[in-house]
Amino acid sequence: MIYPIVAYGDPVLRTKAQDIPQDYPELNKLIEDMFETMYHAHGVGLAAPQIGKSIRLFVIDSKPFMEEGEEDKGVKKAFINPVMVEESGEEWGFDEGCLSIPGVREEVWRQENIRIRYYDENWVQHEDAFDDLTARVIQHEYDHIEGILFTDHLSGLKKRLLKGKLTKISKGDVDADYRMKFAGLGKR
Template sequence: MQETKRSILQLGNPLLRQVARPIENPQDLALQELVEELLQSMEQANGVGIAAPQMGISKQLVIIASRPTPRYPDAPEMPPTPMLNPRLVDHSDEMEKGWEGCLSVPGIRGLVPRYTSVTVDYLDCHGQSQQKILHDFVARIFQHEYDHLQGIVFVDRVESTRELMSEQEYQRQIIGSTL
């Protein structure tokens, strides 16, 4: 796997706080290349999702790719799913707090309340309209990445600073291992 051209932006970069622009042409060759670059960056960082704004690209593009990684050893397996111009169109009444990390906020985890089920509309890489109902961890990933398109980072959703933890302590206390 080759190295990507761009690096993942870190918390404090003003581009992470901007609302991403809609994608005009889903079949643009440059967009297909961006999807590949996002996939590579996410995989290299052991992520389970990534949004174009994290790479400094103001486009409404997220990739959801749940799979077991050292950061999320119990994650369910699913094929990587690029979502262009995604919209959250419905959600469960039930919310649940769960631990989240972010490739743009290395070394920190936070307990974040999220809907347990969401219905999303999006375009696939061929410009075809899709709708999916996502549950539990995959719904959490989507909401986390969708927030990036709105200029929101997971630490904005933590209800108390007491619900933040270092990655090292998270691995030790919650996962029961050391990275």
């Protein structure tokens, strides 16, 4: 099932998500649907709040970011109840976008290395290290479950310059090639 993507302006995107209990109904189906939704929208990551569920779950597939011939360095994974253990290394800028904020891309600075603890879809706990673009995708999606958007990392000036675009998105005045859900307006 392909979910509509929740647009900027919906309070679920600003809410710190809740841990998922092990008996969460049909969790594997939800994860499968999130991957399907992410691929349909041409994304490399999708967090549960972006489909209207305030739970600590996100999926990523960083393979499209990898250079030709290095796709095996990409990571396809679900993260359940993740906890960021460490962010380290040099900060570097990268032009980020977000499925919930279509048509907006800005340079965001993040540290190059992370260590994260999480459960996989079989409720096996892991603590793994990631770097470069895979770390960035994870940091972006982790921010979503903390109620943080990539635009929160921008300077005050950049935020003011984007205010009009963000307001339009929140009111449903946006072009996206996937279904979206707008706070108070429903699906389009």
